[in-house]
Amino acid sequence: MPVYVYSILLPTHPQRLDGLDGVGDPPAALRTVHSEKLSAVVSDAPEELRPKRRDLGAHQAVQEALMADGTVLPLQFGLTATDDEAVRAVLEDRADEFGERLRALEDCVEYHLKASQDEDALLRQILRESDEARELNEAIRSGSGSPELPLALGELVSQEVQARQGRLAAGVIDALRGFAREERSSQATGNDFLNVSFLVTRDNEKSFLSEQQGLAEELGEEFDLRLLGPLPAYSFV
The missing domain is CATH 3.30.70.600 (Ribosomal protein S10)
Structure with missing residues (x-):
């Protein structure tokens, strides 16, 4: 099933997702996809995703909550992948690049x-x-x-x-x-x-x-x- 990708984080990030809603109506549940060096916060992607106020607000709320707990790479609204394995493959292939950007954004x-x-x-x-x-x-x-x-x-x-x-x-x-x-x-x-x-x-x-x-x-x-x-x-x- 297609997945919606919110942020990329280091595994050391607390990744507290309780109380947060994902995009969609009804809101999708959030989860994490892990690779050896990185994690990504994702949810199931709604069939018809448009930049509605509700979904834009949900996307932003996830970013702000994660940012309050540590450094994140916040992805733009609307980014999807085919499934969790596709997300994991990107995390593994671009681990050095994403890790470098996370270090550059630390405490910023x-x-x-x-x-x-x-x-x-x-x-x-x-x-x-x-x-x-x-x-x-x-x-x-x-x-x-x-x-x-x-x-x-x-x-x-x-x-x-x-x-x-x-x-x-x-x-x-x-x-x-x-x-x-x-x-x-x-x-x-x-x-x-x-x-x-x-x-x-x-x-x-x-x-x-x-x-x-x-x-x-x-x-x-x-x-x-x-x-x-x-x-x-x-x-x-």
């Missing part, structure tokens, strides 16, 4: 940071600080310029936004980098200019959070820094 949690800037405030800043943009804007408003000016201003503003937000993102990451063991950046979407995950040791959590709060205060109200965590270290598996 993930913090995920996104950031955006108020668009109107950014545009005012560009018009205030860029002579070229300000002159183009004034010519457009006066009605004395050519029809190509709005396009030229739009292209200039787009370039300025990209350059300024790129510098901002690099500055934020650089300020927090010293408090993290690893970092992973992803493509920012929507109005965000920053989308990055940090792997932070438990010993550095307070310092990391203090530095992030200081950055938010320094940047001011026109910036929106959204920090999620502590999380299972999905981005670093």
Whole structure:
């Protein structure tokens, strides 16, 4: 029967599963699959698995409960295998790789940071600080310029936004980098200019959070820094 795989752990992890529910309706019972060097927490996989709130919540609850007891490799939602033997075979074949990642994640949690800037405030800043943009804007408003000016201003503003937000993102990451063991950046979407995950040791959590709060205060109200965590270290598996 297909099995759903939640996490990979060392055999020394307590692997306390009592009181936890797996995915599915009704919830599947959790169990462990063991190899010589590793274990995996699994359950029977429902026939039609979709990212419903109930199942996403069950997946996350298992990760958080296991993380509270020790280091885990938290797998992304939806990972399945054909049966327990297939899971055991992967644990055996990739024992060294998984063991190395478990050591890298020891005593660590993930913090995920996104950031955006108020668009109107950014545009005012560009018009205030860029002579070229300000002159183009004034010519457009006066009605004395050519029809190509709005396009030229739009292209200039787009370039300025990209350059300024790129510098901002690099500055934020650089300020927090010293408090993290690893970092992973992803493509920012929507109005965000920053989308990055940090792997932070438990010993550095307070310092990391203090530095992030200081950055938010320094940047001011026109910036929106959204920090999620502590999380299972999905981005670093």
